[in-house]
Amino acid sequence: MxxxxxxxxxxxxxxxxxxxxxxxxxxxxxxxxxxxxxxxxxxxxxxxxxxxxxxxxxxxxxxxxxxxxxxxxxxxxxxxxxxxxxxxxxxxxxxxxxxxxxxxxxxxxxxxxxxxxxxxxxxxxxxxxxxxxxxxxxxxxxxxxxxxxxxxxxxxxxxxxxxxxxxxxxxxxxxxxxxxxxxxxxxxxxxxxxxxxxxxxxxxxxRLSISSNQPVSASTETALADLRVQDLADWEGVEQLFWEINTSEGLTLGVDSWESDQQRWQALLKRKPSRLVWCIDLRRTPLAEMADRIKQASALGIQQAIQVRDNSLEAPAHARDSWQLFARQHQLVWLEAQ
Structure with missing residues (x-):
């Protein structure tokens, strides 16, 4: 960015x-x-x-x-x-x-x-x-x-x-x-x-332009082929969590101090929603902190999905592939508008 x-x-x-x-x-x-x-x-x-x-x-x-x-x-x-x-x-x-x-x-x-x-x-x-x-x-x-x-x-x-x-x-x-x-x-x-x-x-x-123009490897194609993609309308009304996006629409993590994020996250886990949508910005990169929180929610049986909320032209060409691989690795549903 x-x-x-x-x-x-x-x-x-x-x-x-x-x-x-x-x-x-x-x-x-x-x-x-x-x-x-x-x-x-x-x-x-x-x-x-x-x-x-x-x-x-x-x-x-x-x-x-x-x-x-x-x-x-x-x-x-x-x-x-x-x-x-x-x-x-x-x-x-x-x-x-x-x-x-x-x-x-x-x-x-x-x-x-x-x-x-x-x-x-x-x-x-x-x-x-x-x-x-x-x-x-x-x-x-x-x-x-x-x-x-x-x-x-x-x-x-x-x-x-x-x-x-x-x-x-x-x-x-x-x-x-x-x-x-x-x-x-x-x-x-x-x-x-x-x-x-x-x-x-x-x-x-x-270097980034060279890497983005390289063909996708076979392992990457296999991982993306196994990605679960669902219609965005099927998750309408589900609680949304905005990751590193400064907005007042819902719960936001990654923009304030770690202590504030931890308090909000623990409050969400206590509510234990059945499903949760992670709203992400393609210009960001997946972080281990987000992966840890996804694992905590999965351990409680919360079904989770990823939705791209900021598809800016400033995002690198391979950003979508990186996030889809991240979703595949953590058994997340990828939401697309059909």
């Missing part, structure tokens, strides 16, 4: 970036912008976050908060769904980075930014020079003016007790370093992760 997010999240991410950029560049009472703090917020922490995201992208995990804004109310632990979610997260992050960049460029044009550095623990300008040289290694060959020299570092050191103002003309010389850091350590890593996600998703789609 393709993950969809509300449109307002995208401009919100850009506006958030604008606010972060403007807030980081506000002047302090001493008249200098804290260069080290700005670099940490704009480049250091985002780069660490991009590295962690790159490592975690291909690990199965629980869905983060972003899933609650999507149409997928239940987290599916498959690689394709995870990549779709990571793709949206990286896109939102890129928009926020572009917002920071827009705020920075605007303030560069219309204000006179003065940067200064100071640290309680680091008081040696040569050490700061070595650190900035390491940070600037990616662009020093083609943008040498964005690499701070020792003279700039010494002249923009800010001592809070005795602030030096005689070299204030050099205080704006850090803008190119910050701009290069923002692009290199914040924006570009997320763009690369977006490209990786898109390539992986394209690979999954290509």
């Amino acid at each position: 393709k993950l969809q997010l509300p449109f307002w999240l995208y401009p919100l991410a850009f506006i958030l970036g604008l606010l972060i950029g403007a807030a980081a560049l506000r002047y302090t009472p001493d008249g200098r912008i804290n260069l080290m703090l700005v670099w940490l917020v704009w480049a250091g922490l985002p780069f660490v976050g991009a590295c962690i995201s790159g490592l975690m992208m291909f690990r199965k995990q629980r869905a983060p908060w972003l899933l609650r804004f999507s149409g997928a109310q239940r987290w599916q632990l498959d690689s394709q769904s995870q990549l779709q979610l990571w793709l949206k997260l990286h896109q939102l992050w890129c928009l926020s980075a572009l917002g920071v960049l827009a705020a920075f460029l605007t303030l560069l044009l219309f204000t006179d930014l003065a940067f200064g550095w100071s640290s309680t623990l680091v008081d040696d300008p040569t050490l700061i020079h070595k650190i900035t040289q390491m940070i600037s290694v990616h662009w020093q060959a083609y943008w040498p003016s964005a690499v701070p020299d020792l003279a700039l570092i010494e002249s923009t050191r800010f001592i809070r007790i005795a602030p030096a103002t005689e070299h204030a003309v050099n205080a704006g010389g850090w803008w190119s370093f910050l701009l290069a850091s923002l692009v290199t350590y914040n924006l570009l890593p997320r763009i690369l992760l977006i490209l990786v996600c898109q390539l992986q998703l394209r690979h999954y789609s290509h």
